[in-house]
Amino acid sequence: MNWLQIDKIILNLLDAHTDREKLYADVKKQFKWNDSQTKVAVDPLIERSNWHENSVKKSTRKKKS
Numbered sequence: 049m050n051w052l053q054i055d056k057i058i059l060n061l062l063d064a065h066t067d068r069e070k071l072y073a074d075v076k077k078q079f080k081w082n083d084s085q086t087k088v089a090v091d092p093l094i095e096r097s098n099w100h101e102n103s104v105k106k107s108t109r110k111k112k113s
Contacts, residue, residue, distance in 0.1 A: 054079070058093050068094075 058075055065071040076086045 054089065055093060058090055059097065061098060064078065
């Protein structure tokens with residue numbers, strides 16, 4: 049598996065999570081990485097994708113009744 053494939057998987061996980069700690073836990077479990085490996089792989093993708101802004105918008109969105 050190359051880094052492009054890994055980044056694609058991590059980006060899909062970014063879309064599925066709103067909590068950073070849960071995201072780290074899932075990535076760590078998926079790839080069997082330690083904490084530092086997970087942080088090095090995930091943090092640049094978080095910054096590049098404006099994940100924090102997107103996750104805040106997702107969590108504050110009202111559901112239709």
